Amino acid sequence: MLNIQLNRTSPHSPYYLQISEQVRQAIAEGALAQGTRLPPSRQLAMELSISRRTVVAAYEELCSQGYCVSRVGQGTVVAKIPTLQREDKKGKLRGYPTWLLGYSNISNIQSNDPGKICFTPSLAQVNSLPLKAMRQAFGKVLQEASKLGHYQKDNGNPGLIQSIVEHVLPARGIQAAPDQILITSGSQYSSLLLSQLIAPYGGYISYGVPGYLDIPRNFTSMGLVGLPCPVDEEGVCLTEVARSARLHYVMPEHHFPQGVTLSPSRRTALLQLAQEQDALIIEDDYDSEFYYDRHPLPALKAGDMGGRVVYLGTFSKSLFNSLRLGYIVAHPDIVRQLVEIHWQFSRGTSLVLQLWVTELLESGLVDRHLRRMRTYYRRNRDLIAFHLKQMFPEWGWKLPNGGLQFWVQLPQHTQVKSIIHTAAERRVSLWSGTQSYDEYTPEAAYRLILGFGALTPRLIDQAFDRLSGMGTAL
DSSP, X not given: OOOOOOOSSOTXXXXXXXXXXXXXXXXXXXXXXXXXXXXXXXXXXXXXXXXXXXXXXXXXXXXXXXXXXXETTTEEEEOXXXXXXXXXXTSOBOOSOGGGXXXXXXXXXXXXXXXXXXXXXXXXXXXXXXHHHHHHHHHHHHHTGGGXXXXXXXXXXXXXXXXXXXXXXXXXXXXXXXXXXXXXXOHHHHHHHHHHHHGGGOOEEEEEESSOOHHHHHHHTTTOEEEEEEEETTEEOOOTTGGGOSEEEEOOSSBTTTTBOOOHHHHHHHHHHHHHHTOEEEEEOSSTTOBSSSOOOOOGGGGOSSSOEEEEEESTTTTOGGGOOEEEEOOHHHHHHHHHHHHXXXXXXXXXXXXXXXXXXHTTHHHHHHHHHHHHHHHHHHHHHHHHHHHOTTSBOOOOSBSSEEEEEOOTTOOHHHHHHHHHHTTEEOEEGXXXXXXXXXXXXXXXXXXXXXXXXXXXXXXXXXXXXHHXXX
């Protein structure tokens, strides 16, 4: 029995394709057996109140695909093809490959509730973007469509590379030549490229804990052995074992999530260690543009005389997170090897994005936007600090000198799970600090991250109004 149901409101799905798709599905599932005769085209057309030509086109489509055959005097019949067996020999439903089943940590995945106020860390504000000027810059790129046909294996658009050399890196104290830069799809992707390059050599990678662990995990998933190191007021502190690592991952300016800065003495010691141990340092400079009480120290790369530092830069915070555009600054030989891997992975980075950001940099828009946003984020930081002092005086925290989040220590009688659950009931989303630890520790149960980059002052006030009295509810 053929039961065709037409969607008569869809402008993108012609009737003949809807008919052929439903017949094809019925054949694949075994509902229409080999040799079954389809209804005459005139009859089906009358039943569906459509043109006979439409049914004929659907039957011709099925015949051309091999699902049916047309026989003189017999009409259109189902061809001989194997049907899909949906159950195995034990009667179990076939589905997702069991060998791909794995564990997924979803504790910090945010809901889609538009009314929920989210303190998501390390997220840039988009409502303050200079959209008119950005649209004009994008329109200028599209006016020169001939440039978009450029497609070859290289380290990125020369214009963007030159803009980074002249307008971005000097602010971090870095002097670089164009052949030392590779344009990528963001820092996370940059770390994937590096993991592919370094994995064949094996060895150890050191990193700070608590910290941003997704980048170290790209290396440990490729076979390197992770060596977590403690983080104090002077930044990451290498353990004795970690001193022999081949690779060191650091966030010198604002170590996430604490926001601490690697001290000058430890910077010098790390560079010296890399020379002595023939090691490589990966510097993740993800948001040093946002400082409030002092200018940031020069990048670690600025003091790198031997090509031991691979610098990861990004436009995700200076513009917006979903832009997915970043860059690597490294020794030319490392860049050449990464170009090969990058080309194999994705055939380069989006050219239209590169040209667009070049326009934004050359026009001075990015610099002007960053100056505005430093003031904006500082106000957000100070507003959250005010509310924390007034409403949660027992919570421990330090005013961040830079970055886009607070690192909060909860009192011993209050665990982060209960705080997050109670806040969620009030439509406020808080972030657990447990994601910044390799494994469970007693300290992790009392850590909270409050991001303020994506919020407005009005939303911050509203969020703390909703949280009012929460301490007594726990």
